[in-house]
Amino acid sequence: MSIALGVNVAILHQGRLLLTRREDFEVWCLPGGAVDPNESIAQAAVREVWEETGLEVVLTRLVGLYSRPAxxxxxxxxxxxxxxxxxELRLCPGETIELAYFHPAQLPGDLLPWHRRQIADALAGYGGSVVVTEAGEWPFDPALSRQEIYALRDRSGLSRRAFLARHLERTAEIPPQVDVPGVVLPDGLLPEQE
Structure with a gap:
């Protein structure tokens, strides 16, 4: 069984929202698509926008995750x-047949219904997260179960915090890696880059 993982992007510019008209159903929607193998969700978001609209974007906020398990x-x-x-705005043959910016109070009627909720959440300012892929490996032997790790911890003679710190030492020096150049991060999250 596979699980579909996708991205959508609410591109805001001068108080307006960019929508694409899909070729397959001729309805308006947010740019987006599937996450490819070996690609982060942030990379997929930037790639999908580029493919469907011709725009380069900087991700400024993760609004949220939306699941449709059925x-x-x-x-x-x-x-x-x-x-x-x-x-520059350009169509993507086979995917988009029209691109337009809309004022949030004047969204088209033939908009994918589930995108209405996403747009409302984006415009309401929900989220505020950043997109970061943390470098480093699992600090324990991957063959060990959680119970075996706890048993090692208990036998170590260290406090729980010290035990974890000892195992994290080899990865603690690796700073987080921003998925996409230009992702906006809160002040102090990463050291200043020169």
Whole structure:
């Protein structure tokens, strides 16, 4: 059984929201699509926007995760807010037949119904998360069960915190890696880059 993982992006520019008209059903929707193998959800979001609209964007906020488990084998979608930083609007043959910016109070009637909720959440400012892939490996032997790790902890003579700290030492020096250049991070999350 497979689980579908996708992304949508609410691109905001000068108080307006970019929507695409899908070729398959000729309805309006947020740009987005499936996460490819070996791709993070942030990378998928930026790639899908580029493919469907011709725009380069910077992700500014993760709004939330939306699940539709009754769909086929299940569908889970991450919604980001982004702003354009380059590129030019262009159609994607086979996917998009129209692109337009809309004022939030004047969204088209033939908008995918589940995207209405996502758009409302994005415009309401929900989220505020950043997109970060933390580097490093699992600090314990992957063959050990949780119970075996706890048994090692209890036999170590260390406090629980010290036991974990000892195992994290080899990965603690690795800073988080931002998935996409330009992702906005709260002050102090990463050291200043020179």
């Amino acid at each position: 769909w086929h084998d299940g569908h889970h979608n991450a919604l980001f807010v982004a702003r354009p930083i380059g590129g």
